[in-house]
């Protein structure tokens with residue numbers, strides 16, 4: 482019987498599979514840290530810059546935690562192939578602020594900030610959900626479970642931050658509100674494709690490492706494709722809702738941002 486718990490325990494208890502899992506999660510956090518640090522330096526609102534900078538610092542800290550878990554088993558990060566690189570694929574699809582723009586010191590415009598926060602809103606929800614799943618499955622592995630507990634809380638804070646900032650930007654300004662909605666929709670529809678493609682590549686790689694049967698790989702691949710179809714047919718909206726999704730604390734990364742009546746909970 483295939484269970485999520487057994488799947489994660491098998492991955493955790495195999496050095497090569499654990500190495501790949503930690504490499505993938507650390508790379509995502511490093512990418513988040515890198516982009517947020519540069520965006521913070523190019524945002525004109527100093528309070529927003531401070532919160533984005535905190536987000537970047539926490540992303541880098543999370544990446545360090547995964548590297549510490551690797552070192553604890555005398556492992557090093559694995560090389561990251563392009564088909565497994567979630568952050569690089571998001572960038573290739575034009576989500577967030579392009580890296581070439583982040584190497585330019587000029588301040589970002591409003592559209593850039595909205596694109597960045599939309600990407601954060603969508604990817605932090607994805608990341609928080611996956612970490613919660615992993616944390617629950619690895620409750621019997623205390624060191625990893627402790628690390629995942631702290632990182633999951635951080636991801637929930639990042640989601641709350643992106644959610645709150647977008648609410649503030651959209652509040653009381655119809656043009657900006659439409660811009661935020663368009664940006665979130667575009668981001669979510671592209672992200673679900675990237676997530677499907679990377680997940681299929683991860684299953685293929687993990688299957689080769691752990692010697693999974695053809696039937697098990699087929700079952701997991703089908704699950705990923707069905708999830709994509711569900712998301713393509715409307716499930717993507719849960720990654721973008723600004724009124725109904727549970728963002729947690731509005732002031733997750735610093736001083737509370739103002740929100741209009743529609744955003745109040």
Ligand SMILES: [Fe+2]
Pocket residue numbers: 513540605608635636639
């Ligand atoms: Fe995050």
